[in-house]
Amino acid sequence: MSIFTKMTKQQRIGLLFVILILFIDMxxxxxxxxxxxxxxEKLQPSSTMMGVLFSSYAVAMLIATPIFGPISDRIGRRTxxxxxxxxxxxxxxxxxxxxxxxxxxTARFVQGIAAAATWPTALALLADLFPSxxxxxxxxxxxxxxxxxxLLGAPIGGWLFEISDHRMPFLAAAAFTxxxxxxxxxxxxxxxxRTVSEKxxxxxxxxxxxxIFIAGIVLLAEISLCLLEPTLPVFFTEKLSMTPTxxxxxxxxxxxxYGLIAPVAGSLSSRMNPYKLMFVGIITLAVFxxxxxxxxxxxxxxxxxxxxxxxIGFTLxxxxxxxxxxxxxxxxxxxxxxxxxxxxxxxxxMVAGPLAGGILTDLLPVSSALLIVxxxxxxxxxxxxxxxxxxxxxxxxxxxxxxxx
Numbered sequence: 001m002s003i004f005t006k007m008t009k010q011q012r013i014g015l016l017f018v019i020l021i022l023f024i025d026m027x028x029x030x031x032x033x034x035x036x037x038x039x040x041e042k043l044q045p046s047s048t049m050m051g052v053l054f055s056s057y058a059v060a061m062l063i064a065t066p067i068f069g070p071i072s073d074r075i076g077r078r079t080x081x082x083x084x085x086x087x088x089x090x091x092x093x094x095x096x097x098x099x100x101x102x103x104x105x106t107a108r109f110v111q112g113i114a115a116a117a118t119w120p121t122a123l124a125l126l127a128d129l130f131p132s133x134x135x136x137x138x139x140x141x142x143x144x145x146x147x148x149x150x151l152l153g154a155p156i157g158g159w160l161f162e163i164s165d166h167r168m169p170f171l172a173a174a175a176f177t178x179x180x181x182x183x184x185x186x187x188x189x190x191x192x193x194r195t196v197s198e199k200x201x202x203x204x205x206x207x208x209x210x211x212i213f214i215a216g217i218v219l220l221a222e223i224s225l226c227l228l229e230p231t232l233p234v235f236f237t238e239k240l241s242m243t244p245t246x247x248x249x250x251x252x253x254x255x256x257x258y259g260l261i262a263p264v265a266g267s268l269s270s271r272m273n274p275y276k277l278m279f280v281g282i283i284t285l286a287v288f289x290x291x292x293x294x295x296x297x298x299x300x301x302x303x304x305x306x307x308x309x310x311x312i313g314f315t316l317x318x319x320x321x322x323x324x325x326x327x328x329x330x331x332x333x334x335x336x337x338x339x340x341x342x343x344x345x346x347x348x349x350m351v352a353g354p355l356a357g358g359i360l361t362d363l364l365p366v367s368s369a370l371l372i373v374x375x376x377x378x379x380x381x382x383x384x385x386x387x388x389x390x391x392x393x394x395x396x397x398x399x400x401x402x403x404x405x
Contacts, residue, residue, distance in 0.1 A: 003137050014129045015138060017188045018122045019145040021081060024173075024180050025118050026149030027156075028092055028111065029057070030255075031169050034158030034248035036233045038166055043101050050230040051358025056105045058226075058350030060112030061119075061343060069120040069340020077125040077336075078188050080117050082181060087114025089177040096170035112347075120343045124335035127324045133270060139320035140266020143313065147259030154255075158248030206341065209391035210275070210326060214319050215345040216384040217278045220377050221315045222349025224285055224308070227357030227373065232292065235366045240298060253302045254309035261313040269318035279385045281315030286378035293367035 007015070040050065072080040091114060094107035123142065130138050157169040205211060236242045236250065269277055288311055291304035320342070327338045360369035 003134065006134070011129045013188070014125055015141065017081075017184060018126055018142055020180060021085065021118055021122050021184070022142055022145045023149040024085070024177055025088065025115055026146045027153040028088055028149075028173050028177070029115075030149065030153030030251065031092075031157040031173055032095070032108075033154045033229055033233060033251055034244040035161055035166055035169065036230065037237050037244060037247075038161065039101075039104065040234060043104075045101055047230070047234075047358040047362045048355075049101060049358075051354040051356075053101065053105050053108055054226065054230045054354035055351045056108045057112035057115070058347040058354075060109040061116045061347035062351065064113045064116035065120060065340045065343045065347060068117045069124075069336045069338075069343065071336075072117075072121040072124060073336035077121050077128070078184070080121040081125075081184055081188070084114045084117030084121065085177060085181045085184065087111075087117065089174050089181065090114075092170050092174040092177060096167045096174065116340075116343060116347075119346075120336055120339035123320060123339040123342070127327070127335035127339070132321070132325050132328055135324050136266040136268075136270035136274075136318070136321040137263060138266075139324075140263035140317045142320070143262035143266070143317050144259040147255040147262065147309075147313065152252070154248035154251040155245065156248070158244040158246075161244055205326075205338070208326065209388055211323070211341075213275060213384050213388040214278070214323060214342075216380065217282055217315060218319055218342065218345040219349045219352070220282055220380055220384075221285065221312050222346055223353040223356060224289060224373065224377060225312050226350045226353025227360075228292070228308075228353075229357075230354050231357040231361050231366060231369075235293075235361075236301065240295075240301065242298070246298070250298075250301055250305055254305035257306040257309035258313035261310045262317040265314045265317035266321060269321055274318035274322045275385075275388060277318045278315055279381065281311055282377060282381040285311035285315060286374045286381060289374040289377070290367070290370050293370045 036050065039045070045053070068080060068084075087110060091107050091111035094103065094110060098104045098107055123139070126138055126142060127135065153173075156172075160169040160172060206215075232251075233247050236247055242250070265277060265281070285308065288304065288307040291307060292301070295301035295304050320339075323338055323342055324335060327335060356373070357369070360372065364372075
């Protein structure tokens with residue numbers, strides 16, 4: 001039986017709006033990617049400065065997330081989502097009229113603040129609505145919405161740029177965001193009896209070995225994904241003479257593969273060990289990442305992007321439902337705070353990725369930089385899994401000793 005037939009009306013409406021909100025969030029995020037060569041030619045920034053542009057989103061997210069996540073546990077999800085969407089509209093208009101790197105970085109910073117309001121709140125709304133046995137699949141569907149926004153944002157941005165100018169993609173996206181705000185305001189309802197402030201013991205939560213493992217996996221996956229955004233457009237433009245539309249479609253292939261695999265991995269995480277699934281995903285990512293630099297044709301580049309995207313989707317999908325299950329075990333119900341911490345792990349990866357990509361490609365050829373990154377991901381992935389297994393063994397020995405005592 002399809003999971004949709006098992007949902008209540010309230011669950012369907014909530015899932016629909018989460019899909020819509022996460023979709024527009026990542027549509028706006030990826031819109032910039034195919035326009036990177038235009039700004040590179042016009043403003044002549046260094047690779048490191050382009051890394052700063054992309055990482056400013058994550059820096060803002062890191063600053064704002066610890067504030068917005070807990071607030072959504074107290075004031076409700078709908079209000080926080082409206083605040084986030086309004087911020088996205090403002091940031092998009094700033095992009096449209098930016099003429100300097102400082103303005104572009106400011107726009108990206110505002111976009112990151114807005115994402116700090118929408119991301120953890122939308123995920124917390126799903127955790128509120130769905131029981132743990134359904135969350136794996138539902139969170140996978142949410143990740144598909146994210147990848148679909150990214151999938152359409154890059155090619156649409158490239159296409160609108162080619163038929164008009166660099167402002168048109170951002171103006172169109174701003175209009176779409178305003179429509180989204182109106183729909184959420186009119187139709188997303190929330191349980192008004194939800195008044196208790198749910199609290200999470202953050203210190204104990206982030207020291208949990210399972211949370212540490214999830215944080216490390218998210219960091220590795222996000223670093224891999226985000227270092228590609230400021231480096232590959234210029235790399236493929238120079239090596240394969242790709243147009244902005246082609247670059248957008250290439251990133252679209254990656255996010256399509258991400259979106260197709262995410263619900264599958266999310267569903268599997270409800271029936272299999274989610275930590276082993278994350279580990280398999282991160283090792284696969286390390287294997288496929290160097291293929292991007294070795295591609296000598298458009299078709300080879302498309303295949304490499306698809307393999308990398310599928311690996312990242314398979315890695316990240318189980319993390320969301322597993323994080324919610326850890327919260328359920330503690331009995332706090334503070335999903336907003338928990339997913340704000342997830343957003344911080346995500347944001348750290350988004351800071352480190354563009355900066356690492358920019359610095360490495362300033363010093364080394366792209367092919368060498370990707371090999372170094374792949375080797376690092378492989379090593380750290382194995383280390384995280386060994387640490388998780390060791391912590392489980394230690395807890396088991398402790399429990400057995402206490403029982404004997």
